[in-house]
Amino acid sequence: xxxxxxxxxxxxxxxxxxxxxxxxxxxxxxxxxxxxxxxxxxxxxxxxxxxxxxxxxxxxxxxxxxxxxxxxxxxxxxxxxxxxxxxxxxxxxxxxxxxxxxxxxxxxxxxxxxxxxxxxxxxxxxxxxxxxxxxxxxxxxxxxxxxxxxxxxxxxxxxxxxxxxxxxxxxxxxxxxxxxxxxxxxxxxxxxxxxxxxxxxxxxxxxxxxxxxxxxxxxxxxxxxxxx
Numbered sequence: 608x609x610x611x612x613x614x615x616x617x618x619x620x621x622x623x624x625x626x627x628x629x630x631x632x633x634x635x636x637x638x639x640x641x642x643x644x645x646x647x648x649x650x651x652x653x654x655x656x657x658x659x660x661x662x663x664x665x666x667x668x669x670x671x672x673x674x675x676x677x678x679x680x681x682x683x684x685x686x687x688x689x690x691x692x693x694x695x696x697x698x699x700x701x702x703x704x705x706x707x708x709x710x711x712x713x714x715x716x717x718x719x720x721x722x723x724x725x726x727x728x729x730x731x732x733x734x735x736x737x738x739x740x741x742x743x744x745x746x747x748x749x750x751x752x753x754x755x756x757x758x759x760x761x762x763x764x765x766x767x768x769x770x771x772x773x774x775x776x777x778x779x780x781x782x783x784x785x786x787x788x789x790x791x792x793x794x795x796x797x798x799x800x801x802x803x804x805x806x807x808x809x810x811x812x813x814x815x816x817x818x819x820x821x822x823x824x825x826x827x828x829x830x831x832x833x834x835x
Contacts, residue, residue, distance in 0.1 A: 625818040633811040638667045639776070642769075643812050645676045646777040647819045650784040652688045654695060661699045670705045671712060675768045676777055682759040683781045712767040721753065724761025731775065731798040771802040779804075780812055783828040784820050792831050806832060 611618040633640070641664040648657040664673050677696055681689050697707055715723045728737045741752050764774055775798050782788045782795055799809060809832050817825045 621818065629814055629818065633814050635808060635811045635815075636667075639773075639808075639812075640815055641668055642672075642676055642773055642777055643780050643815045644819075645673065646680060646780040647784045647816050649677060649680045649689060649692055650684050650781045651819065652692070653819075654691065657692060658695050658699055661696055662703070665703060669768070670700050671709050671768045672773075673700075674709055675712065675766060678763055678766060679769065679774055679777045680781055682763055683778060683785070713762075713765075714767060715761055715765045720761035720765070721757040722761075723765050724756040724759070727760045727764045728756060731771075731801055732794060733801075736794075772799075772804050775799045775802050776804050776808065776812060779809060780816060783813065783816055783824060786820075786824040786827065789827065789831060792828060793834070796832055796835060800835065806835070 641660070644660050645657070645664060648660055661673055674696060677689065677692060700707060700709075725737070741749075744752050769777075775795060779792070779795050779799055782792045796809065800806075810829070813825055813828055813832070816828075
């Protein structure tokens with residue numbers, strides 16, 4: 608409301624583009640649109656916008672699903688950007704009379720998280736690609752593949768509440784928002800295809816992202832999608 612009062616020209620331009628014109632071109636569900644929006648706001652650390660989006664998302668996403676989008680982002684965005692957003696999320700949920708902590712959605716133990724993460728990597732990207740990555744790791748740098756399998760995929764991708772399609776789409780949106788992650792973005796375009804998100808879904812996602820991430824990062828991501 609402050610923006611509408613103090614910068615009416617900008618408010619009208621952005622509102623018309625983001626809430627009207629953009630929506631004419633997308634066919635994905637409102638639920639999926641909120642997953643995309645939450646993912647990009649987390650990545651940009653847009654605290655005020657994120658808090659509003661969490662509140663509004665409760666219309667179509669469960670509290671657990673909202674929290675899982677945040678969990679999914681941590682390995683890609685980093686703790687520095689996400690730590691405060693956990694508190695913001697919790698504050699909004701408490702304001703809406705939601706009891707915390709939420710039910711745990713972890714499905715792995717310390718003993719099998721690496722194995723289960725590796726299984727998901729191979730499911731999304733293929734045995735050959737993952738084995739090649741492991742085999743070709745420079746000496747002394749093998750730990751990063753272990754971290755990917757155990758932490759990124761083992762600790763987070765194995766969690767319940769979001770589907771494979773939800774998690775890979777959120778990851779695509781996070782990487783597109785970050786920018787400068789083109790190699791990883793290529794891998795996750797393929798990952799999206801392998802879990803059932805087709806090219807149209809990714810283009811719809813980019814359409815939703817455009818007002819939040821700008822044209823350069825949007826067009827870079829679109830060029831990568833069009834490589835396939």
